[in-house]
Amino acid sequence: MGRAPCCDKANVKRGPWSPEEDSKLKSYIEEHGTGGNWIALPQKIGLKRCGKSCRLRWLNYLRPNIRHGGFSEEEDNIICSLYVIIGSRWSIIAAQLPGRTDNDIKNYWNTKLKKKLLEKQRNEQQAQARQVCSLKQEKKRETENLMLPMGVITQTPYWPQQHPMANASIQYSDLNSNQTSLTKNFPNNIVTATMNSQYSSCDTSMTQDQLYTSTMNMVATDTCHALNVFQGFGNFPSDLSELPCVNPQQIDGITRVFYGSESMNVVNGSTNTTSTENTSWGDISSLGYSPLVSDHEQRLPQHVTFEESTYFAMQTSRNTRNRNDRGRSRNRDRNRNLKPCLGPSIGILI
DNA sequence: AACCGCATCAACCGCGACACG
DNA sequence: CCGTGTCGCGGTTGATGCGGT
Structure with a gap:
C-alpha cells in the first residue's frame, strides 16, 4: 500500500x-x-x-519581485559561502538573496556554479603544480646531486592551498581513518572545516580525543573560516557580519554554537551536545524563514539573518519538539524502508 | 537536413515536518 | 495520543534549445 x-x-x-x-x-x-x-x-x-x-x-x-538569471559575482560568493556552511539548504540560502528562489539557486549551482568552482580549483592545482615544478628545477640547478625526497607531491590538494583548511580531508584521512567518532552529532561540513584548520598545522601528535576537543573549540571560535574557502573566487563581501553565519552565541554564560535544532555547549574546552535526534546534521530546515512563503502568508520578515532565524527556530522548536518527536517516530514507522541519509559533506564532495 | 550531445530550467516526486481535530 | 491532511523542501526528471558534426 x-x-x-x-x-x-x-x-x-x-x-x-x-x-x-x-x-x-x-x-x-x-x-x-x-x-x-x-x-x-x-x-x-x-x-x-x-x-x-x-x-x-x-x-x-x-510571485512579485522574482528575479531570474543574471546572478552577480556577489551572489555567487554568498551562495558558495553558505553552501560551505550549511550544504544544500537552498531555501535558507535563498532567504539571503532577495528575489531569488530556492529552485533557481539550486539550478544555478548544479549547472554553473559548481563547474565554475571546479574549474577554478583545477586552475589553482595546475598553478601549484607548475610552481612546485619550477621550484624543483631551481633546486636541481642549485644542488646538482641533491635528490628531492620522494612523495613530496604525492597528492594535489583539492581546495585552494592558501587557505588553512585547504587540504584537510586528505591529510586527515592520511592520519586517521576513523572519522565517524568525530563527526558524530555534528554537521559534516563544519567538522570537516574545523578538522581542516586543525590539521593544517600538521600536528600529528594529537590523540583523537584531543583533536575532538580542539576541534570543538575551533568550531566555537573559528567557524567563519569556512567563509574564506572561496577566497579569491571573486570579490568576497567585505563585511562578513552581513552574511549569515553560525557565530557562537553567549547565552547564560555558555558559548553556544547553533546548528539547527541542535546546540553545542563549549565550556572550558570540553564539549557536549544536546540534540533532539542522533542524526549527524539534525534538522535545520526550519531555521531560515523561507522566502518562498508568499507575502500574503508572511509570518516573519523575509530577510532575516542566520542568527535571527536560528533564534526563532530555537524558541519555536522547544514548543513543538515533543510533538515532532512523536511525529517523526510515526513517520519512521510508516516508511520503514528509509533510504540512507547522506549529510552535506561539502568541502570534500563538491 | 538530420542527428547527437550537452546545457538549462521548469516541473514533478517523495518525504519529513507540521497543524489540527 | 493518534490519525490525517497539508506544507515545504531537496533531489530528480524531462522538455526544450543550441551548437557541433
Missing part, C-alpha cells in the same frame, strides 16, 4: 503552464491570497492543476 497521492493525477493537467493558467492563478492570489490551502486553490479558480503545482508556479515564477 503506497502513499496516497495528493491529488487525482488522472484529472489533473501536468507539464508547462499556459499564459491563461498563469494569469488565472496570479490574479486570484493577488486578489484573495492563497487562503492557506493550496490543495483547494485550483478548484476555487477552476484550474485543472494539482495544488502543489500551483504553489510551485506561484512561488517560483508568478
Whole structure:
C-alpha cells in the first residue's frame, strides 16, 4: 500500500503552464491570497492543476519581485559561502538573496556554479603544480646531486592551498581513518572545516580525543573560516557580519554554537551536545524563514539573518519538539524502508 | 537536413515536518 | 495520543534549445 497521492493525477493537467493558467492563478492570489490551502486553490479558480503545482508556479515564477538569471559575482560568493556552511539548504540560502528562489539557486549551482568552482580549483592545482615544478628545477640547478625526497607531491590538494583548511580531508584521512567518532552529532561540513584548520598545522601528535576537543573549540571560535574557502573566487563581501553565519552565541554564560535544532555547549574546552535526534546534521530546515512563503502568508520578515532565524527556530522548536518527536517516530514507522541519509559533506564532495 | 550531445530550467516526486481535530 | 491532511523542501526528471558534426 503506497502513499496516497495528493491529488487525482488522472484529472489533473501536468507539464508547462499556459499564459491563461498563469494569469488565472496570479490574479486570484493577488486578489484573495492563497487562503492557506493550496490543495483547494485550483478548484476555487477552476484550474485543472494539482495544488502543489500551483504553489510551485506561484512561488517560483508568478510571485512579485522574482528575479531570474543574471546572478552577480556577489551572489555567487554568498551562495558558495553558505553552501560551505550549511550544504544544500537552498531555501535558507535563498532567504539571503532577495528575489531569488530556492529552485533557481539550486539550478544555478548544479549547472554553473559548481563547474565554475571546479574549474577554478583545477586552475589553482595546475598553478601549484607548475610552481612546485619550477621550484624543483631551481633546486636541481642549485644542488646538482641533491635528490628531492620522494612523495613530496604525492597528492594535489583539492581546495585552494592558501587557505588553512585547504587540504584537510586528505591529510586527515592520511592520519586517521576513523572519522565517524568525530563527526558524530555534528554537521559534516563544519567538522570537516574545523578538522581542516586543525590539521593544517600538521600536528600529528594529537590523540583523537584531543583533536575532538580542539576541534570543538575551533568550531566555537573559528567557524567563519569556512567563509574564506572561496577566497579569491571573486570579490568576497567585505563585511562578513552581513552574511549569515553560525557565530557562537553567549547565552547564560555558555558559548553556544547553533546548528539547527541542535546546540553545542563549549565550556572550558570540553564539549557536549544536546540534540533532539542522533542524526549527524539534525534538522535545520526550519531555521531560515523561507522566502518562498508568499507575502500574503508572511509570518516573519523575509530577510532575516542566520542568527535571527536560528533564534526563532530555537524558541519555536522547544514548543513543538515533543510533538515532532512523536511525529517523526510515526513517520519512521510508516516508511520503514528509509533510504540512507547522506549529510552535506561539502568541502570534500563538491 | 538530420542527428547527437550537452546545457538549462521548469516541473514533478517523495518525504519529513507540521497543524489540527 | 493518534490519525490525517497539508506544507515545504531537496533531489530528480524531462522538455526544450543550441551548437557541433
